[in-house]
Structure formats: C-alpha cells, structure tokens
Amino acid sequence: MIEDGDITRTRIYADVMAASNDGTVPLHRDWLLGYEIDGERLPLIDPQGRGIRNPGDWRYTLSVTTTENGKYPDRETQPGVWQYPYCINKHGNVDSSNSKLFQAHADGVPLLYFYKPMPYTYLPVGMVVPIARDDSSEEFTIALSEGRVPLSTSSSTVERKWTEALVQRRLHQPRFRALVMSAYDERCAICALPEATLLDAAHIRGDKDPNGQPVVENGLALCSIHHRAYDNRQIGIDEDLRLHVRKDVLEVTDGPVWEHALLELPGRSLSVVPKSRKDRPDPYRLGLTFKEYLEQA
Numbered sequence: 001m002i003e004d005g006d007i008t009r010t011r012i013y014a015d016v017m018a019a020s021n022d023g024t025v026p027l028h029r030d031w032l033l034g035y036e037i038d039g040e041r042l043p044l045i046d047p048q049g050r051g052i053r054n055p056g057d058w059r060y061t062l063s064v065t066t067t068e069n070g071k072y073p074d075r076e077t078q079p080g081v082w083q084y085p086y087c088i089n090k091h092g093n094v095d096s097s098n099s100k101l102f103q104a105h106a107d108g109v110p111l112l113y114f115y116k117p118m119p120y121t122y123l124p125v126g127m128v129v130p131i132a133r134d135d136s137s138e139e140f141t142i143a144l145s146e147g148r149v150p151l152s153t154s155s156s157t158v159e160r161k162w163t164e165a166l167v168q169r170r171l172h173q174p175r176f177r178a179l180v181m182s183a184y185d186e187r188c189a190i191c192a193l194p195e196a197t198l199l200d201a202a203h204i205r206g207d208k209d210p211n212g213q214p215v216v217e218n219g220l221a222l223c224s225i226h227h228r229a230y231d232n233r234q235i236g237i238d239e240d241l242r243l244h245v246r247k248d249v250l251e252v253t254d255g256p257v258w259e260h261a262l263l264e265l266p267g268r269s270l271s272v273v274p275k276s277r278k279d280r281p282d283p284y285r286l287g288l289t290f291k292e293y294l295e296q297a
C-alpha cells in the first residue's frame, strides 16, 4: 500500500504536472484512474465520479474536482482562493466523504485540485490547502498552497520547482484554452485548420486590458499564423465577423502559403463560429480591437 505523506503528494503532483505539460494539456479520466506510483495503482480521482477522492486507507483527501456547470459550482473569491462546497448526499445531508477533507483542513494538508471543463477532461489547477470551513454555508475555503508545503530535504528540488511553476503560471490560461478549444471544435476560426497542437486560445482583448477576461466570448481559436497576425493587427475582424487584411500585407506576394493564409481573406467571414450563441465572439470586444486594426491600416 502507498503511504500518504508530503513526499508522496509531491511526487504525485510532479507526475501530474509533467503529464499535463505544466497544467496546460488536459488529462484524460483514464490516465487519472490508471495512475501508478511505485508499481501500485492509485486512482487520482474518484472512480465513482464524486468530486472528492479519498483513498481507502489514507487519513486525508487526495484530490478535489470542480465540474463546469456542476451541481455545486465553486466560486473563485480572489485569485487562487475558492469556495468549495461540501459534498451533499442524496438525502440532502453532508456526506461522510467530507470527513477526510475536514481532517485535511484541521492539519493543513495540501490536496490536488482539478477542474473538469467537459466530460473525461481534467486540468490540474494546482495544490490547494483547505484554509477555512463554514458549517452554515457548508463550504470550504481552499487556497493555492505556494510556500505552505513544508520543504523536506529529500524532495526540496521538486517542491521548489513545483512552487515556482505555480507562481509563474497564469492560472486561468489552461481553463480558458480548454473552453475555447471546445467551443471552436478544435479548429482555427479563420482558416478552419483542425490541428489542436497548432492552435492557440487567442484573446480578443489582451489579459492586461480591462475587457481581457479569460472567458470564451473574449476568445478565438486561432492557428499560430493567424494568431500572430491578429495580435499584430495585420488581420482585422469586425463586429459582423468579417475579415480584413492590412494594405501593406496585401501588397506582398510571397508564394502559396502567404496567399492562402492572408491574401484570400478580405471579404470573407470567420470560418468557424461556436454553435452556442453565448460562446461567440463578443461584438463589443471585437470592435475595440478592430478599431486598433483600423488605426494601423
């Protein structure tokens, strides 16, 4: 049996981050259920699909998961701090599965935190510690645990790397990417290129802009070329989703790729638009960026 402990948790976290390319590539449910450490299988999420994973002989919860549009959505109250609801059973009572989370709160034990934007798809958000519990609202407050995990000599390098990765990571980016890729069916909005590894979740308004929230209506799935050209304001997209190309770009003729990627665009509309109206590009934000395009044109 695998012993619970800081070192075990740190090793698991390092494996999860490596498998997810530092939290940017979603992990499949099967990978999480089939996870092995020292030759023993240790599912990292609940096999029954609950949002809380309590290995049978462990004293503390191993992971918690938030499902997009789940019955009990979490709320991020400030960057890196969430309200996480107690698990309620079908009789409407606080489920016994919470007891190991209560224990983790009492002893300050870090847990893996996953976000599940769609079925079978899990993004590791980070390691969190339950820092408070409120029995009247039946919620935990969980917070990213940078620097909270005691550094043990044998694993200090791994832990330091993990803490640094957490600090540097733009937490919202993986979540944003997963939602944008799903909304655009993993195709470039401009050319419909269907290759996820060559696609980015582009912001219509950059994340330093007041309108630059990491929400689908501020996003576009774009291939690398079209992303760069859109960010450079060489391509414009107006409020009616029509495409424009800057004059100096149109004057260049540089072979078939250039022609196909840029010269054929004027007068056309976006090739791929999300099926759901609420996921479509926000005309207001498009307009702000289009204005910047026109100023350069």
Ligand SMILES: [Zn+2]
Residues within 6 Å of the ligand: 188, 189, 190, 191, 192, 193, 222, 223, 224, 225, 226
């Ligand atoms: Zn493209």
